[in-house]
Amino acid sequence: MSFKVFARPVKALIVAAWGSPGEWRDAEYTILPQILSHPGLRIRAEKKYGDRSWLCISKCSTLALASYLSTIVDEFKVLIFGLDTLADPDKCDTDLRRCVERIYRGYSTRYLEECKCCDNIHGVINDALQLVITPGVGNFYGYNFRGGSIYIFNTSFSKILKAIEEFTPSFIVVDITHGVNYQMVAVLYATMAAATLMGKEKEIIVFNSEPYPRKSRGQMKKWQEPIVSSYPQDNKILLQDLQKLEEHPPHLNFMDVSDIMKTFRFIQAVADILRLRSESLSEFLFKEGKEFDVELQQRLWRLVVVVKLFENAAIGLTYPGATNERGDPLNLDLCSTYAEGFCQDIDYVPSVRGRDVVYNKQATVLDVMMCALEKVIAGLYxxxxxxxxxxxLIDYISAVKNRLNKSELLLAKLIVARETEKWGSVEQVVRRLAIECSNAISDIEKAVDLMKNGGIKAQIYIHDNIIEIEPDLARVLAALKWRNVKKMRCQEIVESIKNGIAKVREEKQKEKSVQSKTWKNVSEDETRNMCAHAGLSYDFITSITLVHEQNSFRITQIKFNKEKVQGFLNKLNLRKLKYTI
Structure with a gap:
């Protein structure tokens, strides 16, 4: 018998920074398969070309790469980032951004036609190529372009993230051959940030050609023919203008691009949250979080605390139905933190004001940070x-078990799997008691009343379709195990519960000396038990609520001793976070 394997198509996303295409000249671009660092890409190249080099004569390295990759992958997409500074606002017959786009497209069309190795992509490149213009920086044509590196980073991140989500590339190829210095930095880090957020940072391959020979630069034509009809002939770049610049060097401001690094570090930290790892974000907040407003700091610290609970298997506290004694939410769940609307396309529209080119809004690191945070929480949500x-509860902890497995927190997954079975037994036994053995419940209540002076919390309360049980009774019901209970008669179940309550009473008398009442002295044993029982230790629970639904009883609320939960958080070394519930 033979099986046909259907593999996913292999895709390459090419990200390129383009500066001034008019300065580019023909070069013979060469690629040897053995220089490719990514093993997956190298294997495909070697399968196609062996140890032979691939040659391409083109003015544009990006088109050469697209041509090459099209021969070794199934699909490709090209994302090109240009700059507003390419066009003189005085020479544009439309708005600046559209004018710049037209110039870049003119160059890409011309260079594609002149490319000596691009016949294989002529029919597909137009659909595969997306051009994005980003804000410019500096003085050009007598205009001051008031963008910045963070403008370019934010715009690039937004578009690259969307491309990764929609195109789902196998490889992300970054071409920094033609970009301007600050532009290359911004686009490269934007690619790294978006790929990290999507778990594809290991699929990045960065290309940069060797520098163009200096002698060839000296043989450049005195001017570059404009290729856009709307650009008048007097826009030629004259050699004498370059000589004037040498005599009177321009004024250049240093740019601090550290915000890009800070944003990248933040994205690395929140990406770890998707893997249910809290330390990176915690460290970031300690070192750099004070620059955020108080509300955002609290939101991020809460995220750290919740993920810390996942890491320590104490997932019961993160259940949306977890409350304090009064029924107020503990607010340690992820489900109530999700907020949308931060990941809309980021774009900064230029306008000319006097001799300045300004943008419709100020770029900040939060533009990207909040989007990254939304993506991370959405992934968990x-x-x-x-x-x-x-x-x-059972559906929640089952979902958590799957997520823990995905995040390779295997010990936590095993703990949660055991608790899923245990609390499932509680639901099944309560159903048997309430529906089939309701007459026996009064016997259980009498047995509990006889031992109430022994510190037993095993009361059962019935209100219409709602049953509330105390933790010691839940402990007894869980110990019975459903596979045994379903074979027992009602009176046998009652006797087993009575015996179980008596046993719990004896155990509690022995443990009384080590149990705490408040967070101030939560013991090490209690802390370990809380982790060992997936955050559902009976010592911390005050009651469990079950609701009758479709011939079954489901746990929909667990009330905790708030002070003891706070003490547990402090025992997990969270006191320094100053997080209170």
């Missing part, structure tokens, strides 16, 4: 927060 998991 989609796994953990559907209509059933938000409501039912």
């Amino acid at each position: 989609n796994d953990l927060c559907n209509v059933n998991t938000v409501k039912h």
